[in-house]
Amino acid sequence: MYISFRDQNLKCMYISINNELVLKEGANISVSDLSIQRGYGIFDFLKTLNNKPIFIQDYFDRFYHSAKEMNLEVNLDRTQLYEAILKLITKNNIPNSGIKIILTGGFSDDGYTMVKPNLIIIQTPLNISEALAEKGLNLVSYNHQRQIPHVKTIDYLQAIRLQKFVRESNADDLLYHNNGKVRECPRANFFIITDNEIITAKNEILNGITRKKILGLNIPNYTFAERDFTLDELYNAKEAFISSSTKNAFPVNQVDEKLIGDGKNSITKLINDKLLALIELDQNS
């Protein structure tokens, strides 16, 4: 089971703005919002399977943490936010979906001073397919350290700017490194597998929920390590994969035009299977 984005124009949908449901066509906010004026906002993104939000408390932990770090007040407590999400899910009736919760700096008269945040919840259909994992991702590395990395801000300046570079590199996505130390992809954490270790960066990254779930798995003959590793270690790894809410554990077969391992990704597949079992457990809880 792999999940990927589908175009969100499939059907008439509702979006929640400050806990009011509005049709997507009318889901507009004033250009005085600090997201537009100053790129100021945080967000989080989780999925629903059969209308059940998966690992929701983990996502809430991170969302409220991000808000606090950016001095943004969330107008709803966890129970109210959960109800707002359920209201949207019920209205839209898209069983398998992505839920994006955005909290912006709010409408600012002077375009600079923070006032009252705006909360926007957007649901988009997700397509579940088994086939995608057969072809691993092809990444291209780029020297960039995200600012305020442990907070899920809306800052994707480099990722969007470099979409052209990714296309021109015939790659699927970016892999950020900080002067040779591998960090993460714009929307995913990153792991390598050696003979007996499954390694992921510890510092200056976003603490992904899927990353956390993977680090809690039991993989026979392998230990998990959270530490810096270099691009050279990556090029010589047995396997590499990304982790994200939509892609779960997804193989990476090529980085900077170098093939990684033998392309069989057997450990990545085992990790993904165990992750899917965890997700199913949460779905049925």
Place this chain on the structure above:
Amino acid sequence: MYISFRDQNLKCMYISINNELVLKEGANISVSDLSIQRGYGIFDFLKTLNNKPIFIQDYFDRFYHSAKEMNLEVNLDRTQLYEAILKLITKNNIPNSGIKIILTGGFSDDGYTMVKPNLIIIQTPLNISEALAEKGLNLVSYNHQRQIPHVKTIDYLQAIRLQKFVRESNADDLLYHNNGKVRECPRANFFIITDNEIITAKNEILNGITRKKILGLNIPNYTFAERDFTLDELYNAKEAFISSSTKNAFPVNQVDEKLIGDGKNSITKLINDKLLALIELDQNS
């Protein structure tokens, strides 16, 4: 003559969105815009005096440069953009104003892929007063290097996040440094004056238009230098000032609770006078 912001709610105003004039109350854009989804956009900011945009070709140079660097296409050429601004000026009739031109990543169906940018032009009244310069600014330094610093992006994550820190420091604004090397304020360039030099950072800063105009002035007994300088050099400077489109050359009397120089700011005042003469020349050209 010093200029400062006033609340923009003074009167019924129009905003230009994709070259259509709409009332401020209805100036909304879809939450699918990449500024809201991914903090993706650039902008520029210039002033009008007696309805004349000042140094407009310099601002256009920077705006189109920023757009190019961020792979954003401007739908209007320079003549058309100038006409769009004049249309807004004529409609609003605010002789002394700030003009903000924002170019966002546009409406994106998947919330990630760049499509067709949105162009938003906002005019806000500016208040001109002579009095403000008597009290110099009080700044607090902060170790932060802006990403893509030579491009005027909408990324003000640190500046907005640190508004609380600035208040708690009883300061007026931030001064960014990169591990001790002074850079700039969030919305202004920064200069120090020694016995015979007027120094401003050269690297990893936004190339301000007011900064450029100042560097072209003739100040007897002083030479201009563009180079790195440290916080310690700043603390021991004779004078310090910021430069911006709204504040011109504006004295800084205190940084990190240390008084800078004797507080008379005589060279800064000379610089500001010469700058104002340049502005008047452009206004009457």
